[in-house]
Amino acid sequence: MARVFMKGTEAIAEAAVRAGCRFFAGYPITPQNEVPEYMSRRLPEVGGVFVQGESEVASVNMVYGAASAGTRAMTSSSSPGISLKSEGISYCAAARIPMVYANFARGGPGVGSIQPAQMDYLQATKASGNGGFRMPVLAPATVQEAVDLTVLAFDWADRDRTPVLLLADGVIGTMMEPVQLPEAKTDEEVAAIKESKKSWACIGHPLDYAHRAWIQPGNWSTLVMQQVNEEAAAMYKSWQKEAKVEEYKTEDAEIILTAYGICGRIAKSAVNLLRAEGIKAGLVRPITVFPFPYAAYDRIDYSKVKAILDVEMSIPALFVEDVDAAVKGRAPIETCLCSGGNIMSREAVIKAAKKVVEG
Amino acid sequence: MNKIYTRTKTIQEDKVSGFCPGCMHSTVMKLIGEALEELNVVDKASCVLGIGCCGLQMDYMAYDNTTAPHGRACAVATGIKRTNPDSLVFTYQGDGDFASIGLAESMSAANRGENITVIFINNGIYGMTGGQLAPTTLIGMKASTAPKGRIAEEHGYPMHMCEILNQLTAPYYLERTSCNNPANVAKTKNAIKKAFQNQLDGKGFSMVEIVTGCPTNWGMDPLKSLEFIEEKMLPEFPLGVIRDRSKEA
Known part of the structure; x- marks a missing residue:
């Protein structure tokens, strides 16, 4: 398939459509407005449905409805709007509804800034709503990776009947890059996916208690509820083996940069420039931030490493908490941070790395 | 001997209702079931339950159902209906x-004219959480969060949802009924059937607001609560068809 030049938001939307997404509901918020705009003209072309919800709260619940009735469905937003969606996400997780949502993160807290940031890390990976649920959180570093992860998100959501979060940021969403789009699912393939969910979809079944669709985000029985929690916990644990990570020039590294999303890409570029100057730098870039790729940090040769440099667009540092849990004290952890909507500069990363190495 | 009345099959036979004595959720649940059976659409039924006592029936109903987050049922129903137009x-x-x-x-949802049906139970109080002030609580009516009763200057006035939605252009059918006597129960069933039929005919948004009682949180016995509906609730919430586009030229 030919490469096309696309903006991140629109590339993700197109990838979703090609992955079989046939319902999208969303509400305007910067910097992700191109997603609902794109979907509003694209989905009708493939027999899908777009609804502009009256709020993020309504939009995510429309997705809850469409997905509980068997359709591949998606919503997107940016940080403050993601908070509003957390109610619906928790319900989807509880009721085991497969759905995908994307966060084009911006500065926070509060209304914060409309420019890119990575300040929703803990919300995305630890508590995206009430009730202690987890879900796969995929963090692309390029528009191409965003496209690929969008397809993975829908497959993962359906396989395990779980929400999946695409944790992007304002940079990934607004930059244009050449991308190779996936093959579009045919109408027959999309119909087959929906058909495969018919047994549990809340669309009407012959009158028979044993066969009714019963999609419930809770239970009146505390014993049943605990069982539901235990089954979910086992599933979350099973995801650990599916953690995805990019490890770049780590074998002989004296300094390991670690970052996710757009900062991972900036850090990778810094690694190349540091290497050109004779500094043995490496990178560990989690692609799934949940499940977190702890094993990649175990593979680091700590006898050679002076420090781990955590690079993130968040003050205070948030991603560093998972890094700390992964490094387990085997090396000191330094940080290179910016926030408020300021984009991490490669020069700042290089400077911070040199300071660590050269002391 | 001919059997002229039988229990609806849409309520599971082996279940005992957990509704309080005098609660009309069970009455309305029965009417919905009978309406679905008489219209022969049980196998198309997709019910989105609200939060609160509404949700108790999830264990009793024999047809498809889900529960929306508190207040979001019309959004959830929008998602289901838009992607599955053949479902009721x-x-x-x-x-x-x-x-x-x-x-x-x-x-x-009403303003978009979503082709869904809303069964709206108005008993003027929060039931499951223990009798707090509702948007429909009457002036002077006591609630656990309005111990001196609803005071207009502090709490505003009861909201009339049929009349409010009647300000919108899109809704097709809005009717307010009650279940406080056999005649009104029969009218309620007819209204539910009509609201379902409207959806089957693709007419758009229909709502039946049903004025009911909550003896437990009103602090009354069931018979007294029927009198309260008649004497206090219905003057505030007059019954009747508020909007029926099928009657318009």
Whole structure:
């Protein structure tokens, strides 16, 4: 398939459509407005449905409805709007509804800034709503990776009947890059996916208690509820083996940069420039931030490493908490941070790395 | 001997209702079931339950159902219906759910003319949480969060959802009924059937607001609560068809 030049938001939307997404509901918020705009003209072309919800709260619940009735469905937003969606996400997780949502993160807290940031890390990976649920959180570093992860998100959501979060940021969403789009699912393939969910979809079944669709985000029985929690916990644990990570020039590294999303890409570029100057730098870039790729940090040769440099667009540092849990004290952890909507500069990363190495 | 009346099969036979004595959720649940059977659409039914006592019936109903977050039933129903137009999608919501926390979702779904049906239970109080002030609580009526009763200057006035939605252009059918006597129960069933039929005919948004009682939280016995409905609730919430587009030229 030919490469096309696309903006991140629109590339993700197109990838979703090609992955079989046939319902999208969303509400305007910067910097992700191109997603609902794109979907509003694209989905009708493939027999899908777009609804502009009256709020993020309504939009995510429309997705809850469409997905509980068997359709591949998606919503997107940016940080403050993601908070509003957390109610619906928790319900989807509880009721085991497969759905995908994307966060084009911006500065926070509060209304914060409309420019890119990575300040929703803990919300995305630890508590995206009430009730202690987890879900796969995929963090692309390029528009191409965003496209690929969008397809993975829908497959993962359906396989395990779980929400999946695409944790992007304002940079990934607004930059244009050449991308190779996936093959579009045919109408027959999309119909087959929906058909495969018919047994549990809340669309009407012959009158028979044993066969009714019963999609419930809770239970009146505390014993049943605990069982539901235990089954979910086992599933979350099973995801650990599916953690995805990019490890770049780590074998002989004296300094390991670690970052996710757009900062991972900036850090990778810094690694190349540091290497050109004779500094043995490496990178560990989690692609799934949940499940977190702890094993990649175990593979680091700590006898050679002076420090781990955590690079993130968040003050205070948030991603560093998972890094700390992964490094387990085997090396000191330094940080290179910016926030408020300021984009991490490669020069700042290089400077911070040199300071660590050269002391 | 001919059998002329039988229990609806849409309620599981082996289940005992957990509704309080005098509660009309069980009455309305029966009417919905009978309406679905008489229209022969049980196998198309997709019910979106609200939060609160509404949700108790999830264990009794024999047809497809889900539960929306508090107030979001019309949004969830929108998602189901838009992607499955052949399903009969209806919400079942109380006054706190539909008229307070879900006001935006309710108004917006009605304004879009979503081809769904809303069964709205108005008993003027929050039931499951223990009798707090509702958007439909009458002036002077005591609530656990309004110990001196509803005071207009402090709490505003009861909200009339049929009349509010009647300000919108899109809704097709709005009727207010009650279940306080056999005649009104029969009218309620007819209204539910009509609201379902409207959806089957693709007419758009229909709502039946049903004025009911809550003896437990009203602090009355069931018979007294029937009198309260007649004497206090119905003058505030007059019964009748508020909007029926099929009657318009």
